[in-house]
Amino acid sequence: MRQHFCYIIVAAACLCASCNTQRKVAETAITVTPAYCQLTSGTDNRAEMELNFHIPEKTLSKRSRLVITPQLMVGDSVYDEYDPVVVEAGIYADKLRRKEVLEGYHDPYKEQKRQVDDATAAFTLSYHESVVLPASADTARIVAVVSTDGCGQCTGIDTLEMASIVRALAYVEWIEPVFTIRPKIVEGKGEARLQFAINLYDIDLDMGNNRAELDSMLQALTPVLTDTLATVNSFTVYGMASADGSLKFNTALARNRANAAMQYVAHRLGLTDRQMERIRIDSRPEGWQPVLRAMKLDSHPDTARVADILQRLADKDDDAQERLIRRLACWQDIREKYLAKDRKVEYTYSYTIRSFTTDREVLDMYAKRPDAFNEEELLRAATLMKTDAEKIEVYRTLLARFPRCETAINNLAYLYLRAGMEAEARTLLQKLPERYPDLESKQLKIREEAAR
Known part of the structure; x- marks a missing residue:
């Protein structure tokens, strides 16, 4: 029983000693702020480290020197070592100066030494370093080896975790497309401005800009009408009837002119009768709005009068509107300057390309x-x-x-x-x-x- 009692006393004594030691270590440990920060490198692999070492009271004796050596750790290996922080107590500094004078000793930390008023008191040391992350690593740690033995190269008394550094990355992930079958419907429209002899619909390629206009129309319609992968859904060619003159006559004339333009294209492309069956020829009145727009652009003084007639007779046809417009003093100007000399042929189409x-x-x-x-x-x-x-x-x-x-x-x-x-x-x-x-x-x- 006495033997067991002795063991308990010894164990308790060891436990108390251990607790006391841990408390003293905690009270005298060097710390870093901000505590274990995370640095992020930019596109140049570089990060800036700004922190403070807090040195507790009596970390240094009057006969010692503090050396803090930051190191870059990749995995378990030291990749790089940075300029150390060095602080000397008074007696140590005096002894070192005598050694330099008497023995010609060169202190390797001469450029890194910092001055503090009282090395045995508590003090703070600021630290800045530019850290480069190795190209082969995406993460690393920065630790500090702390020594108070003077040389800074003997056994360290402590190791501080200072910071981690991570590469700022944007991960590019492959997107696997999902194949869906979608109908390929193409819709389009265009126009050709052609000139004709009065009241006629035969096309004269040498009149005005007819040849270039029809060639442009041909170029636009060739892929629509000749592509073996295309199925035409709809194709309509409209002749635009002039506003002046009989609406009935102009509408029929416009349709014939549209048909003449389409026949030119069909002949050039060698379209079959079956292909021509899909093409619809039609006409519609152009109305007086183009004339009104031209007068507005020209700032004609009678623009408001024409606009008033078109507004009042908006539900009437071109003939009814023309009768009132002809009574205006500006009618001669309208005939000579604002009625288009060319006739517009419009075409619209829709086709589906084979999937x-x-x-x-x-x-x-x-x-x-x-x-x-x-x-x-x-x-x-x-x-x-x-x-x-x-x-x-x-x-x-x-x-x-x-x-x-x-x-x-x-x-x-x-x-x-x-x-x-x-x-x-x-x-x-x-x-x-x-x-x-x-x-x-x-x-x-x-x-x-x-x-x-």
């Missing part, structure tokens, strides 16, 4: 007719390509036609990064600020596990 539904068809048709692909089909073509170079070519083609396609922008940037083209990738990703905010301060990195 490509199988992977084999997508690859085959992309080699032949990439212009016939919509956005979804081009994304599918990029997915089916085997090499990065082939994918890049498809995505470039896609963005030339659909410059706002987010998937194409993202994936092309991903491929650029994988090819080491960071500047080109960054330029692309700047178009996606919601997906990649604050891009200018971050380095780009791809998630390899998502690589395609």
Whole structure:
């Protein structure tokens, strides 16, 4: 029983001694503020470290020197070491000066020494250092080895965790497109301004700008009417009837002029009767609004009178409006200056391009007719390509036609990064600020596990 009692006394004594030691260590430990901060490196891998070392009272004896040596740790290895912080007590400084005089000793910390009024009292040391994160690492730690033995190279008495440093990264992840088949409907319209002999509808290519106008119309309609992948849904050509003269006569004349223009195009394209059956010829009155707009642009003094007539007779036809306009003193001006000398032929169309539904068809048709692909089909073509170079070519083609396609922008940037083209990738990703905010301060990195 007595033996057990002795063991208890010894254990209690050890426990008390341990608690006392821990309390003293806590009271005399050097601390850092801000406490273990996290630094973020910019695009140059650099971060600025600003902190304070707080040295408790009696950390230094009158015969010692404090050396704090910050180190950059990558994993468990020391990657770099920075300028130390050095403070000497009075007696140590005196002894060192005598050694320098008598023995020619050179103090390696001469440039780093700092002066404090009383080295044995509590004091604070500020510290600033520019830290460079290794290119091979995304994270690192900064620790400080603390020594009071004077040389700073013998066994350290403590190690302080000062800060961590992380690379500011923007991870670019591959977006896998979902292939959906969507009808490719194209709609369009245009016009040709042609001149005709009075009350006639035969086309004279040498009159006015007729040849250029019809060639432009031909160029616009060629892909609509001759593309083997296109199915015409609707096609209408309108002749615009002049406002002056009989509405009935002008409407019929305008229709014949529209038909003449279409016959010219049909002949040049070699359209069949079956193809012509899909084309509808029609006419409609142009009205007096173009005349009114021309008078307004010219600031004609009778503009308000014409506008008043058109407003009062808005529910009447062109003939009724013309009868009142002809009574105005400005009628001669209108005939000579504001009635168009050319007649307008308008055309509207809608057609559907054949969709490509199988992977084999997508690859085959992309080699032949990439212009016939919509956005979804081009994304599918990029997915089916085997090499990065082939994918890049498809995505470039896609963005030339659909410059706002987010998937194409993202994936092309991903491929650029994988090819080491960071500047080109960054330029692309700047178009996606919601997906990649604050891009200018971050380095780009791809998630390899998502690589395609």
